[in-house]
Amino acid sequence: MTEWKRTHHCGEVRKTFAGQTITLNGWVNRRRDLGQVIFVDLRDRSGLVQIVLDPEVLGPEQFALAERLRSEFVISVQGIVQERPEGQVNDKMATGEVEIHVSQLSILSEAKTPPFHIHQASDVDEALRLKYRYLHLRSKELQETIMLRHRTVAAVRSYLDGQGFLEIETPLLIRSTPEGARDYIVPSRVHPGEFYALPQSPQLFKQLLMIGGFERYYQMARCFRDEDLRADRQPEFTQIDVEMSFVDRDEVMKTMEDMIIHVLSEVKGVQIESPIPRLSYQEAMDRYGSDKPDTRFAMELVDVTEHLGNSEFRVFADTVSTQGVIKGLNVKGGASFTRRQIDQLSEQAVSMGAKGLMWFAIEESQIRSPIAKFLSEQELDAIRKTLAGEVGDLLLLVAGSYDLVSDVLGRLRLALAKELDLIDENLYNLLWVVDWPLLVYDEEAGRYMAAHHPFTAPLDEDVDLLESDPGKARAKAYDLVLNGVELGGGSIRITSRSLQERMFAALGFSMEEAYDQFGYFLEAFEYGAPPHGGIAFGLDRLIMLLAKRQSIRDVIAFPKTISASDLMIEAPSRVSDRQLDELKISLRD
RNA sequence: GGAGCCGUGGUGUAGUUGGUUAACACGUCGGCCUGUCACGCCGAAGAUCGCGAGUUCGAGUCUCGUCGGUUCCGCCA
DSSP: OOTTSOSSOGGGOOGGGTTOEEEEEEEEEEEEEOSSOEEEEEEETTEEEEEEEOHHHHOHHHHHHHHTOOTTOEEEEEEEEEEOOTTOOOTTSTTTTEEEEEEEEEEEEOOOOOSSOGGGGGGSOHHHHHHTHHHHTTSHHHHHHHHHHHHHHHHHHHHHHHTTOEEOOOOSSBOOOSSSSOOOEEEOSSSTTOEEEOOSOOHHHHHHHHHTTOOEEEEEEEEEOOSOOBTTBOSEEEEEEEEEESOOHHHHHHHHHHHHHHHIIIIIOOOOOSSOOEEEHHHHHHHHSSSSOOTTSOOOOEEOGGGSTTOOSHHHHHHHHTTOEEEEEEETTGGGOOHHHHHHHHHHHHHTTOSOOEEEEEOSSOEEOTTGGGSOHHHHHHHHHHTTOOTTOEEEEEEEOHHHHHHHHHHHHHHHHHHTTOOOTTOOOEEEEESOBSEEEETTTTEEEESSOTTBOBOGGGTTHHHHOGGGOBBSEEEEEETTEEEEEEEEBOOOHHHHHHHHHHTTOOHHHHHHHHHHHHHHGGGTOOOEEEEEEEHHHHHHHHTTOSOGGGGSSSOOOTTSOBTTTTBSOOOOHHHHHHHTOOOOO
């Protein structure tokens, strides 16, 4: 009873197969019943092919079976591949030149009418699609995306294997740490009242693997964070997690950019030139107002503070006297914006925290601006020159603290690029952002926090800033940015005991507190730790970019909703009293 | 934690200033049909308008609450 087994896939049948008898397995995508002949588009993961069900070939009994076929029935057909008759070629189908004239039909599984049309599932309410995820997965879009994901992972593995990396798994049941994101917690039955945590990342384990002597490690690491979600954030996600020994920053970056270049070439056929451009964090903020700049279009931020330092215009004078900055954008061709459009831009700027948005429309005879009358001829001219304003351009200025101005203009820049359609969607602009701040002052906590994590090494020349001016210290950290999206980040780690102590001190931890939390980890460094560093890439985000999807849910086979529910399996759920009893857990209320 | 949007036959949508038979397309079911490919033609079934309160003579429509989905801010590397 094996004659139902396929000899070929639907999507691969071509004219060259004509005359062959083949067997196909798949789902009924669509049926067109003309009475004395039935056409069916048969679907498997390779694609579609038309099969012809003709009573003269099938015989009356089998044709009666064919009449029962409905959408999503799973069938097996055996038949002869034939070129389609003159004028019947369907050039919308890859297999449109041929059809299978079926002589043997088996229904392997009948199907209820599905709750939505598989072939236009993307229009359907997302809650319904998630409940019947296994049906949505049959759609062309999701099939292609999940296959793209597979090819990407395969390309990563083959590259890293070729570079001498070992794939090593690390535990999922680990110890909770208060730093960073909220942990998912797992109660222990054997240790009542104690809990495991699911890893936010395998950070400490991969460093311990370096201390364990494996030199080059990677893993497709599942990570968990119990935080509020977004279109590009899931409670569980996958990182391409990498760590290397006996390397400096340049070597990690070189190896990793070659990996991404390899993936883009393998998966998308895109050729990227090496080396990838590098931008310091400071320069990224100065020029793009973002720590992950999208360089597919220009419209860079320009600082005009120095030209307006002596202005009598209140806004400028106040800004300068409070050590603020005045920066701007040149919106090419923006002088033709309507007043309404400009007002909307101002509203946007204000909603982002700006006090206001100043604008200058450069026309043939004048510079049109509500604040022109407050400015001298020289000042107007300086603004126009510094921003390289030409007739037809719209110049936008924002004044305030450096951080605020950068943020507002950076976001305005992206919004304008989208609105004006300045972005070439075919580009793949990769760049490194380096020399990150090591520490960031947290007003709420009243202390410095690690910008990356507490084991990130400072730049050699900045080590002494740990005590003298911690906020100024830069880190041996690097982020890889693709088209304005952070693909991944990493750092060279601290391997010196004394430097680690100074780092904890800067973070306001005593060594006792540090040992309490990370004792096993710090102890490991006392037994011979190689210099090492690594990086982690968000695999889901990478796939999202490669597949050009708007949501990370589209690139995960079984994603959760924005409220972290799985609508298919209905998780999370209550558990039985017996389970709770075993865990010595009682619920409040 | 905060703000916005969405929820009407199985699916996607329409539904006027609140007004009595909730419309259309696809799908489903039945009939016809031998070259369709979004097959076509004829006919039929299918909705307590997410749920709960309120306003009103009367609510799919207005108000409040609630549930679910989603987008953004906070949060999260």
